[in-house]
Amino acid sequence: MKKGIFFFLIAVAALCYAAVSVSVHAAGPNIKEGQWEITTDLEIPGMSSDMPQQSFTHTECLNNDDYVPQGSQNKGAGGDCEIKNVRTSGDTVSWTMHCNTGQGNMDGEGTITYRGDTFEGTINTVMQGGMKMTQHLQGRRIGDCN
Incomplete structure (x- = not known):
């Protein structure tokens, strides 16, 4: 069970990082x-x-x-x-x-x-x-x- 939660948290962290990276690049200057x-x-x-x-x-x-x-x-x-x-x-x-x-x-x-x-x-x-x-x-x- 602990192994499943660990992999789930890694997947969530990876998705959050990807979302932040995309939004930072898309924001850019006007x-x-x-x-x-x-x-x-x-x-x-x-x-x-x-x-x-x-x-x-x-x-x-x-x-x-x-x-x-x-x-x-x-x-x-x-x-x-x-x-x-x-x-x-x-x-x-x-x-x-x-x-x-x-x-x-x-x-x-x-x-x-x-x-x-x-x-x-x-x-x-x-x-x-x-x-x-x-x-x-x-x-x-x-x-x-x-």
């Missing part, structure tokens, strides 16, 4: 899948006020399986970046990253808060040697993915 226009303003503390603020805009496809805009990482970093530790909490997505810029390594962390067809976020990075950069992101959905 993002409308599609083609997004993303504007990045680059801020480098300590740079001369004579240097104009660097800003660039690109488009990319975002969906419920890939919340982190990849283009902004690579453009701002000037190299190849690996996104790690992606987490969601409500409509906010956060992650860490490691980049090889060709001129040294760079590490950072980012957060984006989605609001359906718009988002705002920040990526803070530190270059090898200690130089810090902040990227301020704004995104808006502009249509379906190609």
